[in-house]
Amino acid sequence: MASIAFAARAYQRSFDARPSTTLALTNGTLFALGDAVAQLSQIMQAKSNEEKSYQPLRTLRFFTFGVGMGPLLGRWNRFLEQRFPLRAVGGSGKVSTTALCKRVAADQLVMAPIGLVLFLGSMGVMEGRDARHIQQKYIDLFEPAIRANWKVWPLAQFINFRFMPLPYRVPFQSTLGIFWNLYLSLLNSRENQAQLTADALRKTIA
Numbered sequence: 145m146a147s148i149a150f151a152a153r154a155y156q157r158s159f160d161a162r163p164s165t166t167l168a169l170t171n172g173t174l175f176a177l178g179d180a181v182a183q184l185s186q187i188m189q190a191k192s193n194e195e196k197s198y199q200p201l202r203t204l205r206f207f208t209f210g211v212g213m214g215p216l217l218g219r220w221n222r223f224l225e226q227r228f229p230l231r232a233v234g235g236s237g238k239v240s241t242t243a244l245c246k247r248v249a250a251d252q253l254v255m256a257p258i259g260l261v262l263f264l265g266s267m268g269v270m271e272g273r274d275a276r277h278i279q280q281k282y283i284d285l286f287e288p289a290i291r292a293n294w295k296v297w298p299l300a301q302f303i304n305f306r307f308m309p310l311p312y313r314v315p316f317q318s319t320l321g322i323f324w325n326l327y328l329s330l331l332n333s334r335e336n337q338a339q340l341t342a343d344a345l346r347k348t349i350a
Contacts, residue, residue, distance in 0.1 A: 159311045167214035167314050174318035175210025178325025179203045185326070186333065202333075205270045206325065209263060210318070217314045220255055225310055239306065247305045248298055256293050260286060267332055284335050289328065296324065 158166045180203055190196045228243040228250070264285055268278035300320050308316045 155315070156311060163218060163311070164215040167218040168211045169214070170315050171214030171217065171318045172207045172209075172211035174315070174322055175213075175325055176203050176207035178322045179206035179329045181322065182326045182329035182333070186330070202329075205267060206329065208270065209266050212266070213259065213262070214314060214318075217255075217317070220251075221310060221313045224250060224305070230306070244302065244306055248301050251301050251305075252294060252298055256297065257290060260289055260293065263328065264289075264332075281332075281335060285331055289331060292327065293324075 155166070155170075183198055183202065187196045187198065224247045228246045230239045230243050230247075231237050261282075264281050265278060268281050273281070301317070304313050304316050
């Protein structure tokens with residue numbers, strides 16, 4: 145417990161001094177952890193030696209994306225805090241369930257699709273994909289991913305917006321997101337393999 149309290153105080157001091165940098169590094173680290181878990185899971189289930197190799201560049205891509213998203217999510221949370229206050233001015237009184245539901249709805253209908261679009265596009269660019277392959281990534285992955293998102297994240301964000309202080313909302317979301325990033329990493333990896341197989345088939349036919 146003492147170590148957790150020390151880590152929380154250290155995080156709070158860092159956030160107070162450098163909020164954007166703190167959110168960027170925290171989010172990047174947790175995104176990278178999600179991909180690392182995904183890769184280790186794939187390695188444990190792999191049948192060939194080629195599939196058992198760890199890809200550090202893949203984890204670096206997730207870290208880079210997480211670093212970029214951290215400050216954006218921080219600003220988004222501040223916007224929701226100001227746009228949909230849960231309590232009356234002064235911070236007293238009963239929590240507004242209506243305002244809380246509006247926060248969750250705005251997050252899922254606005255930021256969730258934007259975040260997914262940024263993820264798929266960023267990964268495509270960092271993987272060196274051309275426009276055709278990136279477009280195919282959107283076609284193959286966006287709909288199943290956003291549907292999965294809406295099954296998981298509304299409840300998580302309801303808890304986040306209701307109980308977590310503003311400085312801790314992005315880390316809380318990213319910590320739960322380790323499992324979500326595991327899903328995204330596996331989904332992205334399978335789609336990449338499908339594209340490679342399709343490209344090889346086109347070359348064979350040609």
